[in-house]
Structures are given as C-alpha cells and as structure tokens.
Amino acid sequence: MKIFNYRMIIFTLSIIFGVVFSIPSFLQTDSGKKISLGLDLQGGLHMLLGVKTEEAVTSKIKSIATSIKYFTDDEDILIDGLSIREKSIVFTVLDKDELPRVDKMLDEIKGLNITKSDLEYKVEITSEEVAVTKDLAVAQAVETIRNRLDQFGLAEPTVIRQGETDIVVQLPGIKTQEDEKAARELISKPANLELMAIDEERADQVYTLSRAQASEYGDIILEDTTDPNKKYLVKEIPILNGSQVVDAQVAFDQGNQPIINFTLNAAGARIFGDFTGKNVGKRLAVVLDGKVYSAPNIRERIGGGSGQISGGFTVVEAGNVAIALRSGALPAGVTLLEKRSVGPSLGADSIKASTIALVSGFALVFIFMIVYYGYAGIIAxxxxxxxxxxIVAVMAMFGATLTLPGMAGIVLTVGMAVDANVIIGERIRELLRAGMSIPKAIEDGYSNAMRAILDANITTLLVAVILYAYGTGPIKGFAVTISIGILASMLTAILGTHGIYEAIMPKISRDKNLRKWFGIK
Known part of the structure; x- marks a missing residue:
C-alpha cells in the first residue's frame, strides 16, 4: 500500500495544521491565536462619524502661514501684518529687495494662488488643493482613529471610510457606559497641540478687546483650561503644531499630579529652539484643542525639542491625551451622526442561530454523501x-474577525467544499459503469473533473476578491471566509482525497465492491 504518497503527506500535514491552530478558537483557550468575534456576534458599539472637512482647509491655511512666518524669521526678512483673513493669508514685505526670496519660497508650496500688489501679498489655496485637502483629511482621520483605538487596547476595532466625508467605527466588546464614554472621547478628541506666542504688547487688553478687534492685530483670544474667566491674547499664527510631535508620555510633577511630556521631531526642535532663544523673557502658551493649559515665561533657549503639558489632568485623561498626541491630531473635527449599541444577548442569539445553521447544513451534507456515495462519501x-x-486555523493565524456574514460564508463553504468531490465522484462512477478498471477510473476521474473544478472555483474566487476590494466591513468578512474556504477545498478535495485513494488503492482493487465504495448499484 502506497500510504506515504506525496498527496497523502501534504493532506496529513494540512489536517495537523488545521487541528492545532483551530483548537484555541474552538476551545477558547487562554493561549494561542484565536478568531475575534465581530460586533454582531459579541455585541459592542457602532458609530457613524462625519468629518468637518472645512476645518482641515482652515488648518492647512494656518500651517502655510506658520511656514511663512518661520521662513521670514529664519532668513531675517522683515514682514508686517501677517494674518489670516477669510481663508487667505495676507502680509507685506518691508524691503522690496527681499521679494525674489519670498517668491521662491512660495513657489515651492504647491496648490497656491498668489496675488501680489507692490509689496503686499495675498495667498490662497486653489480649488483643486482644497478638494485634495478635504479628501486627505478623511483618510487621515480614519488612520488616526484606528491608531488611537489600537493604542487604547480595544480588540479588533473596525474603522472604514463611507462616502466622501463619513467614517464607520465598530468597537466589539464595548459593554459598559464607562467603556463607551472613554472610547467616544478618545475618538472625538482633536488633540490639536499648538505652541503660540503671547502678544505681550496688548496682553493687558485681553479683557477689553473683542475677538474682531483682536483679529485686526493678528491675535486671537483663548480661555484657560481650568478657569474659563481667565483669558489669553495670543498670536493667531502658531509657532508649532501637533504635526511635529513624535512622542507623548504620561509623567508626574513634584506634586504627584499627572502631566504629559512631549517630544518634537528634528524640524520642530529647531523651530522651538530658535523661537525660545529669540524670545527670552516672554511667555509661550501651550494650547491643546483651543484651550490654554499653561503659559510659562521663557527663561532661556530650550533645546532638545521637548516640553510638557500640565493642567489638572486625571491619570485617565492624561493617558488618553498622550495616546491622542502620539497617534496624531485629527486633521478636522468629527461629529457623531449615528450611534447604535449591539447587546451581548443579541450577539449570543446570532451565534446560536448561525451555529444551528452550520451544524444542520454540515450534518445533512455529511449524511447525503455517505448514503449516496458509500465509502467515497466518507472520504469526501x-x-x-x-x-x-x-478555515478556522487560517483566520486565527491572521487575526481575522468573524462576523455574521462570515459565518454565512462558512455555511456556504460547506456546500462548495463538497461540490468538487461530487464532480470527481460522478466522473469516477461514469468510467466504472463504462467498464474501466478501478485504478484507471480514479485517475481519469480526477483528470476529467479538474477543469470543471478549477473553472468553478477560480470564478468564485474572483468574485470574492471584488467583494473584498469594494465591499464594506461585513461584506469583506464574507469575502475573506469564502476565499479561504475555496482555497482550502481545492487542497482537500483535489489533493487530499486523491492521496487517500492512492493509499488504499490495493484494498479497493481487491474488494471490487463498487456499491460499497462508490454507491454504484
């Protein structure tokens, strides 16, 4: 008996792989990789968020203004009246000999409409750049929210874009109001860190100036984070923003109060060092999401590119802010358009119904194959x-999430997996009825069935790939399950069963009982 033919060896290894790596998922052991259950199976939180893309455009304009300010300060180019007015940046160059250098700098920034009148500049973003900025804002928001949730420790969150400005967030396992509140605050927190110069000349007028009057001086009025009655007059154009932050960690000050230490990248460290070196004795406001957390005096040049934020944080708040800063600020604010909670009991009912469907479908196919094909049915x-x-082992290895459509895909895969064996079995039976020998009938049966099996499975696999590429979360889960099932069925049905026939061929040839082995009357 050719028990150790190469087909049988590969099939045996497949069985071992499948059993070993699926056990943690079936038995829910503490160790080993397991399939995660989706929102519809274990319950959790479903949210539809809308991205305020206009804020991204405003942020882009402010970022360009910051670049202009840094360039002119660094190159000792004197300008006046740098401010943002109705989505445009205006400023005046005081020395006409410096115009070529300013023009060259602005030309290096893509997507600008530049209007120049003598020494005055008006800089706007083109309509094409506005569209690109809005689209990028949504894409960045998806990535930022996903990074925050990953660092927060939530298992298998789903964050996908829907339409032009919306984002779908699914958080399996969120069962308490406290967890839901923490997750929503983490998702919606802009985490927009800015270091802004205090307008020392007019600082004492902050309580008498209106916001419109402050704007005429290129200033804005911000509130203190702990005392809304305390206000600061700061320069509208920030010195630095959160895009230069590369790390943020929770620490404790001498009074054992939580603070956040942040670290800037090389460019940010240089800008920070240059600014503090030129402004010793003045104040620098640390602004987070439009609130001033502190405004310390600059005593000396601050090198190294690091700083801290303090402002009466709790430990949890400080941790969430640090996560938000590390994962990046949201390029635009988000609004909650829809919220839906899926209870654990509903998830349990879904699992129960799906399990019944899977077991019953599996049992019916199992019985039919034995009754109709005899021992060949047992092999199938x-x-x-x-x-x-x-299927379960591969999904567990890749950390896939099993959803209700995914379970439907497994049920469907049961029928598809046996389809190849039905085609092969019928080809073998046809050849046996024609009087061909059993070994020859089995070999030719597999050969004749191969084209039909490959055509059917490849076309189905292509459809699954398209579903995955263009579908949303549940559809992707269905496509993944079907794809793994198709590839696994081709391995087991074509290679595996052929190896079993080769291994037991002498026994079948000696027995010659076609009814017992192949269900032929």
Whole structure:
C-alpha cells in the first residue's frame, strides 16, 4: 500500500495544521491565536462619524502661514501684518529687495494662488488643493482613529471610510457606559497641540478687546483650561503644531499630579529652539484643542525639542491625551451622526442561530454523501471536516474577525467544499459503469473533473476578491471566509482525497465492491 504518497503527506500535514491552530478558537483557550468575534456576534458599539472637512482647509491655511512666518524669521526678512483673513493669508514685505526670496519660497508650496500688489501679498489655496485637502483629511482621520483605538487596547476595532466625508467605527466588546464614554472621547478628541506666542504688547487688553478687534492685530483670544474667566491674547499664527510631535508620555510633577511630556521631531526642535532663544523673557502658551493649559515665561533657549503639558489632568485623561498626541491630531473635527449599541444577548442569539445553521447544513451534507456515495462519501467527508479546520486555523493565524456574514460564508463553504468531490465522484462512477478498471477510473476521474473544478472555483474566487476590494466591513468578512474556504477545498478535495485513494488503492482493487465504495448499484 502506497500510504506515504506525496498527496497523502501534504493532506496529513494540512489536517495537523488545521487541528492545532483551530483548537484555541474552538476551545477558547487562554493561549494561542484565536478568531475575534465581530460586533454582531459579541455585541459592542457602532458609530457613524462625519468629518468637518472645512476645518482641515482652515488648518492647512494656518500651517502655510506658520511656514511663512518661520521662513521670514529664519532668513531675517522683515514682514508686517501677517494674518489670516477669510481663508487667505495676507502680509507685506518691508524691503522690496527681499521679494525674489519670498517668491521662491512660495513657489515651492504647491496648490497656491498668489496675488501680489507692490509689496503686499495675498495667498490662497486653489480649488483643486482644497478638494485634495478635504479628501486627505478623511483618510487621515480614519488612520488616526484606528491608531488611537489600537493604542487604547480595544480588540479588533473596525474603522472604514463611507462616502466622501463619513467614517464607520465598530468597537466589539464595548459593554459598559464607562467603556463607551472613554472610547467616544478618545475618538472625538482633536488633540490639536499648538505652541503660540503671547502678544505681550496688548496682553493687558485681553479683557477689553473683542475677538474682531483682536483679529485686526493678528491675535486671537483663548480661555484657560481650568478657569474659563481667565483669558489669553495670543498670536493667531502658531509657532508649532501637533504635526511635529513624535512622542507623548504620561509623567508626574513634584506634586504627584499627572502631566504629559512631549517630544518634537528634528524640524520642530529647531523651530522651538530658535523661537525660545529669540524670545527670552516672554511667555509661550501651550494650547491643546483651543484651550490654554499653561503659559510659562521663557527663561532661556530650550533645546532638545521637548516640553510638557500640565493642567489638572486625571491619570485617565492624561493617558488618553498622550495616546491622542502620539497617534496624531485629527486633521478636522468629527461629529457623531449615528450611534447604535449591539447587546451581548443579541450577539449570543446570532451565534446560536448561525451555529444551528452550520451544524444542520454540515450534518445533512455529511449524511447525503455517505448514503449516496458509500465509502467515497466518507472520504469526501474527511476532506470536508479538514476544510472547516483549515478555515478556522487560517483566520486565527491572521487575526481575522468573524462576523455574521462570515459565518454565512462558512455555511456556504460547506456546500462548495463538497461540490468538487461530487464532480470527481460522478466522473469516477461514469468510467466504472463504462467498464474501466478501478485504478484507471480514479485517475481519469480526477483528470476529467479538474477543469470543471478549477473553472468553478477560480470564478468564485474572483468574485470574492471584488467583494473584498469594494465591499464594506461585513461584506469583506464574507469575502475573506469564502476565499479561504475555496482555497482550502481545492487542497482537500483535489489533493487530499486523491492521496487517500492512492493509499488504499490495493484494498479497493481487491474488494471490487463498487456499491460499497462508490454507491454504484
């Protein structure tokens, strides 16, 4: 008996792989990789968020203004009246000999409309750049929210874009109001860190100036984070923003109060050092999400590119802010458009219904194959069981999330997995009825069935790939399950069962009982 043919060896290894790596998922052991259950199976929170893309455009304009200010300060180019007015940046160059250098700098920034009148500049973003900025804001918001949730420790969050400005967030396992509140605050927190210069000349007028009057001086009025009655008059153009932050960690001050230490990248460290060196004795406001957390006096040049934020944080708040800063500021604010909670009981009902469908479908197919094909049906069922183990093992290895459509995909895969064996079995039976020998009938049966099996599976696999590429979360789960099932069924049905026939061929040839082995009357 050719028990150790190469097909049988590969099939045996597939069985071992499937059983070993699917056990943690079936038994829910503490160790080993397991399939995570989706929102619809274990309950959790579903949210639809809308991105305020106009804020991204405003932020882009402010960032360009910051670049202009830094360039002119660094190059000792004197300008006056640098401010933002109705989505445009205006300023005046005081020395006409410096115009070529300013023009060259502005030309290096893409997507600008520049209007120049003598020494006065008006800089605007082109309509094409506005569209690109809005689209990028949504894409960045998706990535930022996903990074925050990953660092927060939530298992398998789903964050996907929907339409032009909306984002779908699914958080499986969120069961308490406290967890829901913490997750929502983390998602919606802009975490927009800015270091802004205090307008020392007019600082004492902050309580008498209106916001419109402050704007005429290129200033804005901000509130203190702990005392809304305390206000600061700061320069509208920030010195630095959160895009230069590369790390943020929670620490404790001498009074054992939580603070946040942040670190800037090389460019940010240089800007920070230059500014503090030129402004010793003045104040620098540390602004987070439009609130002033502190405004310390600059006593000396601050090198190294690091700073801290203090402002009466709790430990949890400081941790969430640090996560938000590390993962990056949201390029634009988000609004909650829809919220839906899925209870654990509903998830349990879904699992129960899906399990009943899977077990009953599996049992009916299992019984039919034995009754109709005899021992050949048992061989097909071995391949079918192996197929289920391989699907679960592969999904666990890649950390896939199993959703209700995914379970439907497994149920469908049961029928598809046995389809190849049905085609092969019918080809073998046709050849046996024609009087061909059993070994020859089995070899030719596999050969004749191969094209039909490949055509059917490849076309289905292509459809699954398209569903994954263009579908949303649940559809992607269905596509992944079907794809793994198709590939596994081709391995088990074509290679695995053929190896079993080769291993037991002498026994079948000696027995010659076609009814027992192939269900032929």
């Amino acid at each position: 069922n071995v391949a079918l069981v192996t197929n289920i183990f391989i």
